[in-house]
Amino acid sequence: MTVTFPQRTLPWLLLLPQLLVTAIFFLWPAGQAVKQAFYQEDAFGLSSEFVGLENFSHLLHDPLYYASIGTTLFFSFAVAFVGIALALLLAVMADRVMRGQIIYKTLLIWPYAVAPALAGVLWWVMFDPSTGPIAVWLKSMGINWNHFLNGNQAMTLVVIAATWKQISYNFLFFLAGLQAIPRSLIEAAAIDGASPFKRFWTVVFPLLSPTTFFLLVVNLVYAFFDTFGIIDATTSGGPGQSTKILVYKVYDDGFIGLDLGSSSAQSVILMMIVGVMTVIQFRYIERKVQY
Numbered sequence: 061m062t063v064t065f066p067q068r069t070l071p072w073l074l075l076l077p078q079l080l081v082t083a084i085f086f087l088w089p090a091g092q093a094v095k096q097a098f099y100q101e102d103a104f105g106l107s108s109e110f111v112g113l114e115n116f117s118h119l120l121h122d123p124l125y126y127a128s129i130g131t132t133l134f135f136s137f138a139v140a141f142v143g144i145a146l147a148l149l150l151a152v153m154a155d156r157v158m159r160g161q162i163i164y165k166t167l168l169i170w171p172y173a174v175a176p177a178l179a180g181v182l183w184w185v186m187f188d189p190s191t192g193p194i195a196v197w198l199k200s201m202g203i204n205w206n207h208f209l210n211g212n213q214a215m216t217l218v219v220i221a222a223t224w225k226q227i228s229y230n231f232l233f234f235l236a237g238l239q240a241i242p243r244s245l246i247e248a249a250a251i252d253g254a255s256p257f258k259r260f261w262t263v264v265f266p267l268l269s270p271t272t273f274f275l276l277v278v279n280l281v282y283a284f285f286d287t288f289g290i291i292d293a294t295t296s297g298g299p300g301q302s303t304k305i306l307v308y309k310v311y312d313d314g315f316i317g318l319d320l321g322s323s324s325a326q327s328v329i330l331m332m333i334v335g336v337m338t339v340i341q342f343r344y345i346e347r348k349v350q351y
Contacts, residue, residue, distance in 0.1 A: 136283035147230030172228035180293030211302025
């Protein structure tokens with residue numbers, strides 16, 4: 061069924077609010093970032109000088125920037141892998157629950173309503189070296205937890221916080237995918253003598269591959285862009301440079317260091333990295349997806 065409008069202007073009027081939001085809050089800032097990447101501005105923004113590719117050249121010769129790229133890649137893939145794996149496990153468990161399933165599913169969805177900064181504060185409190193319950197428990201187990209001094213522990217903390225925030229989103233899609241799988245296929249595999257694990261690996265998981273691929277792309281983009289609040293609330297990129305991912309370095313250099321040209325160049329490179337990664341995923345990984 062094709063929907064027709066009596067006037068040609070009506071569809072555009074309906075789209076106008078979203079187009080304005082996209083243009084004002086996405087396209088215009090992106091264009092400004094690209095423009096500023098080729099300029100060097102003073103700290104007060106009163107004057108600017110065209111420097112061409114000098115901002116990009118400085119970044120490509122900065123070892124701290126390459127360290128930030130490595131930190132971002134590790135953080136992003138850790139968040140994506142752990143978040144998808146745990147969400148899939150929880151979805152499989154929820155799909156089998158008979159009693160109290162509404163309460164169980166509701167509790168798993170709640171974390172998605174928490175703002176990233178609040179999620180960071182929550183886990184920061186729980187892992188506080190002095191009074192945090194998890195830190196105190198780890199100390200009783202002989203593990204001296206102090207993410208203010210230990211870079212590996214700080215990275216572990218932000219991965220946990222970012223993963224916990226995203227699990228609910230992944231859980232919803234996996235649960236919907238599981239409920240869409242015909243039970244007759246699973247029952248046929250069971251009749252053939254397949255074990256529960258083999259039924260999942262040979263029947264269920266291949267049918268979830270489109271959902272898994274979609275969540276892989278979404279989770280990587282989330283880890284690259286939407287985890288700024290978590291990083292800022294928990295570690296502020298420290299200790300040292302151990303948790304300073306690219307999106308936080310853009311903020312730190314631009315708003316703290318007042319180097320707007322370098323910050324803009326970093327944002328352009330960040331967009332290019334995410335774009336290349338997305339193309340690679342659709343070009344190579346999607347081939348293994350069974351639709």
